[in-house]
Amino acid sequence: MSGQLAQYLLSGITIGAIYALVALGFSIIFNASHVINFAQGEFVMIGGMTTVSLTGAGLPLPVAMIAAVGLAALVGLALEKLAVEPARRAPVVTLIIITIGASILLRGLAALVWDKKLHTLAPFSGSAPIEIAGAALLPQSLWVLGVSLAIVLALSWFFGRTLLGKAMLATSNQGVAAQLVGINVRRVLLISFGLSAALGAVAGILITPITLTSWDVGIMLGLKGFAAAVLGGLGSGPGAVLGGLVLGVAESLSAGYLSSAYKDVIAFVLMLAVLFFRPAGILGGRAAERV
Amino acid sequence: MKSIRIAVAAGGTLLAMTLAGVLGAGIAAAQEPIKVGAFLSVTGPAAFLGDPEQKTLELYVEKLNAGGGVLGRKLQLVAYDSAGDADKARTFARRLIEQDKVDVIVGGSTTGETMAVVPLVEQAGIPFISLAGAVVIIEPVKKWVFKTPHTDRMACQKIFVDMGSRGISKIALISGAGGFDKSMRAECLKVAAQHKIEIVADETYGAGDADMTAQLTKIRATPGVQAVLNTGFGQGPAIVTKNFGQLGITVPLYQSHGVASKEYVKLSGEAAEGVRLPAAALLVAETLPDSDPQKKVVVAYKREYEGRFKSEVSTFGGHAYDGLMLVVEAMKRAGSTDKAKVRDALEATRGYMGTAGMVNMSPHDHMGLDLTAFRMLEVRRGDWSLIK
Numbered sequence: 115m116s117g118q119l120a121q122y123l124l125s126g127i128t129i130g131a132i133y134a135l136v137a138l139g140f141s142i143i144f145n146a147s148h149v150i151n152f153a154q155g156e157f158v159m160i161g162g163m164t165t166v167s168l169t170g171a172g173l174p175l176p177v178a179m180i181a182a183v184g185l186a187a188l189v190g191l192a193l194e195k196l197a198v199e200p201a202r203r204a205p206v207v208t209l210i211i212i213t214i215g216a217s218i219l220l221r222g223l224a225a226l227v228w229d230k231k232l233h234t235l236a237p238f239s240g241s242a243p244i245e246i247a248g249a250a251l252l253p254q255s256l257w258v259l260g261v262s263l264a265i266v267l268a269l270s271w272f273f274g275r276t277l278l279g280k281a282m283l284a285t286s287n288q289g290v291a292a293q294l295v296g297i298n299v300r301r302v303l304l305i306s307f308g309l310s311a312a313l314g315a316v317a318g319i320l321i322t323p324i325t326l327t328s329w330d331v332g333i334m335l336g337l338k339g340f341a342a343a344v345l346g347g348l349g350s351g352p353g354a355v356l357g358g359l360v361l362g363v364a365e366s367l368s369a370g371y372l373s374s375a376y377k378d379v380i381a382f383v384l385m386l387a388v389l390f391f392r393p394a395g396i397l398g399g400r401a402a403e404r405v
Numbered sequence: 406m407k408s409i410r411i412a413v414a415a416g417g418t419l420l421a422m423t424l425a426g427v428l429g430a431g432i433a434a435a436q437e438p439i440k441v442g443a444f445l446s447v448t449g450p451a452a453f454l455g456d457p458e459q460k461t462l463e464l465y466v467e468k469l470n471a472g473g474g475v476l477g478r479k480l481q482l483v484a485y486d487s488a489g490d491a492d493k494a495r496t497f498a499r500r501l502i503e504q505d506k507v508d509v510i511v512g513g514s515t516t517g518e519t520m521a522v523v524p525l526v527e528q529a530g531i532p533f534i535s536l537a538g539a540v541v542i543i544e545p546v547k548k549w550v551f552k553t554p555h556t557d558r559m560a561c562q563k564i565f566v567d568m569g570s571r572g573i574s575k576i577a578l579i580s581g582a583g584g585f586d587k588s589m590r591a592e593c594l595k596v597a598a599q600h601k602i603e604i605v606a607d608e609t610y611g612a613g614d615a616d617m618t619a620q621l622t623k624i625r626a627t628p629g630v631q632a633v634l635n636t637g638f639g640q641g642p643a644i645v646t647k648n649f650g651q652l653g654i655t656v657p658l659y660q661s662h663g664v665a666s667k668e669y670v671k672l673s674g675e676a677a678e679g680v681r682l683p684a685a686a687l688l689v690a691e692t693l694p695d696s697d698p699q700k701k702v703v704v705a706y707k708r709e710y711e712g713r714f715k716s717e718v719s720t721f722g723g724h725a726y727d728g729l730m731l732v733v734e735a736m737k738r739a740g741s742t743d744k745a746k747v748r749d750a751l752e753a754t755r756g757y758m759g760t761a762g763m764v765n766m767s768p769h770d771h772m773g774l775d776l777t778a779f780r781m782l783e784v785r786r787g788d789w790s791l792i793k
Contacts (some may be wrong), residue, residue: 118622121619121652122622125616125619132615158558194606233669234643234672234674243651249622250652308675321615324615325615325616326640326672334611334612367619369608369623370619374623375609377611395584395587
């Protein structure tokens, strides 16, 4: 029976790490603009699909990965430049709706450029499962977890130690004041879109061997990633990871011990409960309004 | 100014159309064509059904006409795109019956569209061959309504028969949240008892779920499970298969006809070895032994379709082929296009070999397929192999 519990936990951690990676992308853009970018799932899709088609065309995996991350970053920059920036004086809600429109456009383009079929990548270090306490874990899950942690560390260094990172945080807290002290607010927003798109693409590449990828994979991943980001506290890197893991383990445990038909319900109820008692999310205390 | 120009343009178009109509009527006056009406989901969410269906109808109407037509008359296809919308299907069916005055209707890509049209054709008394899957279309039998595709209930039965032959009686079910998944799950639950199959676990997963190891772990821990059946469509079954291998579960895994494609085998990788599933003969056309009575039909259709459209053949296009051919055969036997006579001839269809299998209609069965329509396949070394 303990082997069963261990399997549920490991399964939950695998799914959770995927949600966490997607959630991190939401956090960056939210930090810079308070916009929730609903095209985040599409960046994930672009990363996976580009890598699949480039490796299919004969490029070695590392080259294809770098190209895919680069392409996604360009799409992110273009999205900001062409759709978000022209409307930057509009209320945040309008910007969020723009990102929803962009996500539909990107999905449509992906269906045209590629196809509507499912694709996969070979796992980076084999598909032989690792046995832990009577439960099986895929090596690919370790990649996902490891890269998530590395990204969280890199982001906390970026936002805490570098000028650009601090400028982004300042813009998020007080846009006008940031502009007054000489921060190029427009450029900060542009960079945040590029960065989170690149991050989304990294997530998309890492999870493709586990989840498969297709033109519409971004819808569900985007939704779950968003839920994880809200659960952990929007704008918080460690929060996004924690939120993702909590969501994944909750889903897995409820599928195992209660009913698989209600696992999504239970995960979302959990999210509502957290929001009810801690509206800023588990680790989101710092993001509260300051005067 | 603008409105005048539009009016002139419209008038011109109208004139041109009338002229073309007059000329066309002049040529065909000697022999009125037989009108085959169709409403298909060529666009929209069910486009993967309607698109090959429409292409197939166009291709074979053309071929039949090149071969001299039917009863010495040419065939004319009148096709509308109902885009998966039951309301549109109803409107187009009415137009086919009242304005186009078609002799027969072949169409209805989805069950929803088909059922919306059933009252119209029953009232008008026009033979209607549906291309949709669900059992409700022919159960209870409706006088003027027939259908060509096999049902998901038959897929369940085929699987249960195979399980029985391996001495399996207790199984676990795992299914997705999509329409196909749910419908097949319900049908399997319904017929399980008839085949002495007991379903001891019944798990589900959501659309777009990335990992099913939790559900499969629960199944593994359920005592007595001798096989697992996954009724699913899309990426779910590939992930279930991967997770199944990852957890090292040793009982046989069965999939549905919904994933009977090379894509599924490719996506699942090594874990697909030994997986069994029922599939229409069309998908394994070339693999069939030469002695198989269905081989000639499916290979011919596959080559014709793939040669013309340069895309892989699907069972859905095959349903449209069967529908059109059943009508043509019935008209030949009836010796006329009189609606009542064609209907009677359709109901009397015996021994017609189509892409879906041998069709033997009767007053109680307006589909006429039996379990031989499905072939049981097993994945061996990354390819299909037929199971006797």
